[in-house]
Amino acid sequence: MSDWVIDVQGLHKHFGDKHVVNDLSLQVGRGGIYGFLGPNGSGKTTSIRLMCGLLTPDAGSGSCLGFDIRSQAAEIKRNVGYMTQKFSYWDDLSIRENLDFVARMYQMPNRREVVDRALESLGLQSRAKQLTGSLSGGWKQRLALAACMLHQPKLLLLDEPTAGVDPTARRDFWEELHRLAAQGVSVLVSTHYMDEAERCHQLAYIAYGRLLTKGRASAIIAEQNLLTWQVAGQDLTGLSNQLRARAEIAQTVLFGEMLHVSGHDAAGVEACFAALGINHATPIATSLEDVFIYLMQRSQDNFGGER
């Protein structure tokens, strides 16, 4: 088998006249966490569904766990764990009953043992009898992860698994993902959270159905060649508008009481600061969030009208 758990080339998908996935090529290596990022509606869910054979592409080809995404969808489904965006377990069953139901669907012979193992590995034993409908978001998401791990898949596809979950539960969830990755499980995870993006081994960023960049976080940041300053002070919104009007400023982003100002030419940006009387700008490292905002704005200019 190749070293890629996902290897797709030139995928396209339309819904009506919307070009939702536009020429997607992606390779995901074994045993790492691959983050899939992009604004709402950029085509992440559709891409994941194409990659695991749940949807058929209009054009393009590829494999998932070595199985052809067009002709071997049933094999892919049996071998991947897919956590959908929407929590899809029964509120009026307990955690144990929900897991048992999933084990039945996979026709697992030793259900009791399998469910016990899943409960233990995700720390769910103490709540095994609790009705699922009464669980907090964090526990629900832990149940969903346990359910999609039940058949011990080698690849997990997680579609915004931590949306709406509090920071502590999100951190625990990510500890679990890293534990699984260390055991050789490959993970493709879509997210909107920057702290989560930073915890991935590799990233892809998609907007308007197109892959804009992929690679390690540090390489993605370096590739855009953005220099960034942090500016504190009064009326940051007004300052931001003034800065944006200048060609030397590539972008401004408000982060609470700070304004991040980015450009490609240090002398040009500093000249703008001087011209506007800004004498409290500190150079800082460009963050992944700065870069993603930059990429998204550029993609709006380039492709925004096409879909």
Ligand SMILES: Nc1ncnc2c1ncn2[C@@H]1O[C@H](COP(=O)(O)OP(=O)(O)OP(=O)(O)O)[C@@H](O)[C@H]1O
């Ligand atoms: N079955 C469908 N029929 C028609 N349009 C669809 C269908 N599924 C998705 N779309 C549209 O395709 C676009 C991409 O949707 P998709 O869910 O793949 O994006 P996403 O990046 O996962 O978004 P989000 O971050 O909001 O979950 C959206 O405009 C969506 O409305």
